[in-house]
Amino acid sequence: MTDFDRRDVLRALTALGVTGAAAGLLGGTAEAAGTDPFSLKFSVTEQFRPFALIAPKFVQVDTAARPGALVRTGVRPKAPYGTVTVEVLDAGAPVVAGLAGDGVSVLGTYDPAAGQARIEITTASGTAVVKTAAASLPKAFGFAVVVNENAVTVLADTGAGWRPLLTERDQVRARIDLRDPAVLGKLGYAYGRRGPARLGRVRAGYYGQAGVRDPHVVQYADGRPVIRDGKLYLTMTNAGLGFFQQAHWAVWTLDLADPTKLEQVASLFFARDGVVLGDHAGQIVVDDDRFILLMSSWGDFAFTGVHVRHTVTRENVLSGVHVLPTRQLPLPTTVSSWDPALTRIDGRWHIAFVESPAQQPSFVFHPALAAAPRGADYDHGLTLLGADTSVGQTEGTILQRVGGRWYLFASDGDAREYPVYDLRLRKLGTLDAPYGTNIPHPMLVRIGNRWWLPTFDGTQYAEDVLGYGGHGDFILMRA
Structure with missing residues (x-):
């Protein structure tokens, strides 16, 4: 069977909701798709602009x-x-x-x-x-x-x-x-x-939305992606007609048989401090019968700090319109934070995030990683495992396992590359993938026996009238 034929069969299987075991039936396990992140070479296969x-x-x-x-x-x-x-x-x-x-x-x-x-x-x-x-x-x-x-x-x-x-x-x-x-x-x-x-x-x-950004695959606690009826679920920031406060958070599905079919299925809003906001740039984790939602407090951003918030609900947040109360996540940092990424690794909750000691006169931010004690819930007793303070424009933290080993991926806007870290935040190298405009997030996800990487760019909408914030294009890469 040629590689082209294998891809066609995988598309057909994923369209039916068959994943994981399908890779073994087609000549190898899912882990065989890459022994480490550095064996993967990504290229752009789709780029388009969701607008409505x-x-x-x-x-x-x-x-x-x-x-x-x-x-x-x-x-x-x-x-x-x-x-x-x-x-x-x-x-x-x-x-x-x-x-x-x-x-x-x-x-x-x-x-x-x-x-x-x-x-x-x-x-x-x-x-x-x-x-x-x-x-x-x-x-x-x-x-x-x-x-x-x-x-x-x-x-x-x-x-x-x-x-x-x-x-x-x-x-x-x-x-x-x-x-x-x-x-x-x-x-x-x-x-x-x-x-x-x-x-x-x-x-x-x-x-x-005027565009989309910050894609993060909806996942189970152990890192597996949520795929239903051949569709991958992911959250994205829906760009508003203006700056960060005008954006809001939404759940989308990506049709694995036809990745040009991207559909919004839920709108998520958050109640805090007596108002309803469009906080965004976060993640949803499905853990047994509960949904864990983490998001960044961009909904009222005024250059006076950002922090990660969270909530747990049994409402089906993958469909419909929801307004949910949230509270601040007790991360082990004394500075601003955003872009949370949560996964339970070897029985212990790990959360990657961005630390930001300054947002003016210019933004300074770098990746960090914390973990809860073994057996504790994700929001209890978090301690810092590491941070890369050598970089100053690095965000989009993603936790993903490749070849049986866990890594932290991020996006360095200064170096225009995707650094790859171990779970002590030691840099191991960079991902072989095109780096576009803005600071695109390296959202790796394994589909069958191939790796996909949905991300975004900085293409603006009507910036002459609306100013910065109405970006970007949806970009899909595949290895």
Whole structure:
């Protein structure tokens, strides 16, 4: 059997949910795919851009527009990450969309007569236009308003895809805090026309993504990937329309028979400090009948520190929309931390993470590894096993076993390489894999008897309007 034929058979088997034993049937065990990380040579096989203002499986409203200056649907998101899109058939008057309740609203508008897009906030104190931008759109176009945390973005599609007209966060937050459940709970999706405009289809639902990053395979406690019905489960950060606070966390599936089929199946949000946030860049571990979730506190990042948070739940977080309370993970560090990676190795929980002694005037960060005592749970008695303080731009920590031995993988943005460490954080070498833009994470995962590496790059979306944060492309490498 040729290598090409073997790959075809493996794809067919994984599509049926058959893994592990399939490698033995096809001429070797799964471990035989590589005796160590340095025997693997990766190349890019897929690269594409997931983009959706409304996540396809999370549409909450899909209807023909009703007449009215402001039509309130009564449908609400559980977290401040939602989108309203309106088909404008004839822009003969201003059109509006966004969130609205009794006496309170957060709206984006387009006024064809004034040639202007606006963001306006109404509270008990009155209505304020917090930002405007010149805009000249055709009679018919797509109109959208997106809320990511407290950032509001107005977009239009004139036939070449969605492009932002303007965005604002600080002036919105100065008047209203959409992260507050008491505030958000009074607001629902809304749209309307202020005059003789004609509207068509209206859709609303949970915001999707402008790109994806930080892939981490959903795994069992011993490191095996979660594969169901031929689909690999993984978490990714869904890039928002702006900086880190505008992003949120989601669960995706990757079709092993056709890796171009990437589908979001869950949206995850987190309650802490009295607000609901889109913390992200983490991992889900399935341990018997519980889900362990670890994530980084980027949801309210303000250059004053980051830390790893966690929670345990028996809710099926691999499907649907969830808002979960979290608490800080007691890592053995006195500085900031992010990018957690948790695995039980030889009966002992190990957690890799990033230590960051500074985020301004510039970021400084390096990989570290801690472990709990044998027999203890993952969040008890963690002690530091090692850290590589010789590097200053290294993140994306991943724990993976290759050839029967455990390694810590990371991504060095200065050296533009993927360093490979042992479990004492001694550098053993580097991974033979293309290194793209940004700081791509080396998410190694064994599929049958081959190694795959899903990652991302730094390709931005509409950076001229939105600034940094709307990245990146999904990239799949295979060895």
